[in-house]
Amino acid sequence: MIPHQSQPVPVLESNSKAPLWLRTGFWIAIAISVAVVLRRVLALATPPRKLPPQLASLDNTFAAHTALTLAHIVPALLFVLLVPVVVFRPDRQPAWAQGIFYPLGAIVALTAYAMSLYSIGGWTERSAILLFDTLFLVSLARAYAYRSHADNLRERRWQLRAIAILLGIATTRPVMGVFFATARLTHLVPQQFFGIAFWIGFSINVLVFELWIRSVDRQRARTSSSPIPNSPMRSVL
Ligand code: HEM
Secondary structure (H helix, E strand, C coil), X not given: CCCCCCCXXXXXXCCCCCCHHHHHHHHHHHHHHHHHHHHHHHHHHCCCCCCCHHHHHHHHHHHCCHHHHHHHHHHHHHHHHHHHHHHHCXXXXXXXXXXXXXXXXXXXXXXXXXXXXXXXXXXXXXXXXXXXHHHHHHHHHHHHHHXXXXXXXXXXXXXXXXXXXXXXXXXXXXXXXXXXXXXXXXCCXXXXXXXXXXXXXXXXXXXXXXXXXXXXHHHHHHCCCCCCCCCCCCCCC
């Protein structure tokens, strides 16, 4: 169902820009996402010879499912490269960008479910994937439904939500880095901490996005009596 008037005012109508820390986090997440794909493609193409046993075993896991891994990470890379266009050029988006945004997102989500069958972190990781991947898909589907109703403001709100959830995958990486760095103290192995890292990474993104979007809504509600000087399709990030 596509609700209408009772919903909060879409974030798009806000005049405010996203704070610098949020924009910085956004670009760091994009950079991490691109880097992990390039690193994985390289490892699949030319497996590194000298690696610590834990990392070598991770590489072997993904090499055993090369086709599925590529089917996940290549569309994921394209989607992530598309994200800045969607976020920063809402009113000047080329038709091709809109055309491939939803199919690419769906492929990333569906292949992520398949990847979770072989998840390093077992059920702790799988449960995080089931939840956050589904949240991503639902957000994407709602954005698409609003698009079909030509409701650009709400489409954009749900697009941004989907993107924030998706980029949770990048937030898991520094969290994993901390676990790797402290492994000598904690004695935790990837099979134990990958799942925890997935829960922490995705939760951070969902929480930060929801807090931010609500703060913009509140700000907007406070100034709702003033006219909106700019196009509602202006970028908010
Ligand atoms: C909804 C978003 C996403 C979900 C739920 C998801 C889920 C997963 C899962 C479950 C795995 C297997 C990990 C394991 O076995 O422990 C995986 C691997 C991978 N994903 Fe995603 N993914 C998502 C988005 C992305 C994005 C946006 C990128 C980068 C552009 C990405 C890049 C990778 C890479 C490179 C791997 C191979 C493992 C590695 O090299 O670390 N994923 N993903």
